[in-house]
Amino acid sequence: MNEEVSGSYIQEYRYKYVVENINDIVWEMDANLIFTYVSPSAKRIYGYGADEMIGKPMLSFLTEESKEYVSGQWKAKINSRKDGDTSDIVLYDLQFLCKDKTIKWVEASVKPLFSEKSFIGYIGTTRDISEKKIHEIELKKYYDKLEAANIELEKLATFDALTGAYNRRRFEEYINSAVNKEETHGIPFSIIMFDIDRFKLKNDTCGHIKGDRILQEISQIVINAISEEDKLFRWGGDEFIILISGKSSEDTYKVAERIRDLIESNDFGIKHDKVTISIGVGEHKSAESMDQFVSRVDDALLTAKSGGRNKVEMC
Numbered sequence: 293m294n295e296e297v298s299g300s301y302i303q304e305y306r307y308k309y310v311v312e313n314i315n316d317i318v319w320e321m322d323a324n325l326i327f328t329y330v331s332p333s334a335k336r337i338y339g340y341g342a343d344e345m346i347g348k349p350m351l352s353f354l355t356e357e358s359k360e361y362v363s364g365q366w367k368a369k370i371n372s373r374k375d376g377d378t379s380d381i382v383l384y385d386l387q388f389l390c391k392d393k394t395i396k397w398v399e400a401s402v403k404p405l406f407s408e409k410s411f412i413g414y415i416g417t418t419r420d421i422s423e424k425k426i427h428e429i430e431l432k433k434y435y436d437k438l439e440a441a442n443i444e445l446e447k448l449a450t451f452d453a454l455t456g457a458y459n460r461r462r463f464e465e466y467i468n469s470a471v472n473k474e475e476t477h478g479i480p481f482s483i484i485m486f487d488i489d490r491f492k493l494k495n496d497t498c499g500h501i502k503g504d505r506i507l508q509e510i511s512q513i514v515i516n517a518i519s520e521e522d523k524l525f526r527w528g529g530d531e532f533i534i535l536i537s538g539k540s541s542e543d544t545y546k547v548a549e550r551i552r553d554l555i556e557s558n559d560f561g562i563k564h565d566k567v568t569i570s571i572g573v574g575e576h577k578s579a580e581s582m583d584q585f586v587s588r589v590d591d592a593l594l595t596a597k598s599g600g601r602n603k604v605e606m607c
Contacts, residue, residue, distance in 0.1 A: 315419065320405075322413040325350045325366065337398075337420050339391030355387040355395060362386065385421065397425035452526040454504060455511035463525045466535055467582055473537075474576065482544035484534040484551070485589045486571040489601040491530040498562060506560055506567055513558060517551050533586070541575035541606055548573050548604045556602060568602035 317337060320329040326349050330342040338345075338353070351359050362384065384400045402416040452459045458466070470481040488494070488506065495503035507530060514524050514534065523535045534551075536544045548571045560567045572592030576585055588607050596605035 316417040317419075318415075318417050319345075320413060320415050321350055323411060325362075325414075328413070337390075337396070337418075338388060344391075353389055355389060358386040358388075381416075385425070388418075396420055397422045455507050455526050456515070457511050457524040457526040457532065460525060460527055462523075463527075463533065463535070464582065466523050466525075467585075470535060470537060471576070474578075479538050480540055480575060482536045482539055482541050482573065482575040483585070483589055484536060484544060484548045484571055484573050485527070485531070485586070485593045486534075486548075486551075486569045487529075487531040487593065487597075489568045489570055489597070494562065494565070494567070502562070509558065509560060510555055510567070510569070513554050514551055517554060518547065539575075541573055544575065545573050545604060545606050552602065552604055570596040570601045571604040572596060572607065573604060574607045 315333060315337075317334045318329075318331040319327060319334075322328055326347065327345045328347075330345045332342055334345060335341050340353075345353070351362060354362060365382075365384065381401055381403045384402065386398055386400055388396050388398045390396055397420075398418045399421045400416055400418045402414050404411060405413050405415055450458060450462055467483075470479075473479040474481060488510065491503070491506075494506065511524065511526070511532070514532070518524065518534060518536070521537045525533045525535070527533050534547075536547060539547070552569055552571055556566060556568050558567065570593060572589045572595070574585065574589040574592060580588075592605040592607035596603045599605065
């Protein structure tokens with residue numbers, strides 16, 4: 293045996309030894325995704341001997357989800373090769389069906405093969421990444437729970453849990469935005485402030501559960517009666533504020549009257565008694581602070597209550 297032949301033999305032996313003893317599975321497929329070579333390590337990972345895989349389509353060893361994914365990727369690659377793309381190595385995470393019916397996550401590293409310019413198949417390696425995937429799935433579950441908790445915290449910081457109206461904390465944010473629009477673009481805004489007439493008596497007579505339902509129903513009536521740009525806030529107890537964008541006090545008064553009428557005519561299920569509200573309405577004045585504005589409209593609300601209740605007072 294001459295030196296050239298001997299060197300070639302040794303090199304081939306080394307390659308064979310590496311391929312047959314590494315943990316990764318080395319394989320070749322033809323252009324139709326049929327295995328033409330599979331290294332012996334397949335037995336250790338999949339339970340299938342190389343002879344049980346060679347001559348069979350790679351797709352038959354995948355779960356339905358992975359099968360659809362690979363088929364879609366394969367078609368896309370065929371189309372890209374028609375456009376002259378001879379892509380380098382691509383990595384795929386796939387679910388492999390083992391001989392004992394278990395499923396393992398594997399990472400497939402795939403390289404297309406060409407003879408001159410003709411595509412003839414693929415060569416690649418596959419490694420078991422089941423443990424890594426389990427950690428990734430657990431980590432995703434953790435992040436999903438964390439995200440859900442953050443969304444819930446955001447809701448608690450934004451909305452009143454009982455009524456679904458914005459909470460008092462958000463009022464300052466929205467009214468500052470309204471003031472900015474007024475100063476920059478001359479867009480007016482007003483507020484409607486109302487509370488439920490003799491609500492404490494109704495609560496004491498009908499019970500707190502019924503009282504909570506009244507608050508919930510009134511909130512829904514108001515939300516349905518105003519536009520998406522307008523905002524309802526639970527100010528505290530049975531007191532609410534509606535921020536009305538782009539309307540003068542006269543136009544806001546009409547909105548308030550409609551809401552008052554809707555609530556008065558609604559059947560809240562209290563025998564021999566109606567639920568009514570008293571309302572104060574006011575338009576924001578230039579250079580007026582939030583506290584001054586709210587206090588002014590609150591005075592109008594008190595005037596409505598002292599004037600007989602179930603009425604709208606404008607300031």
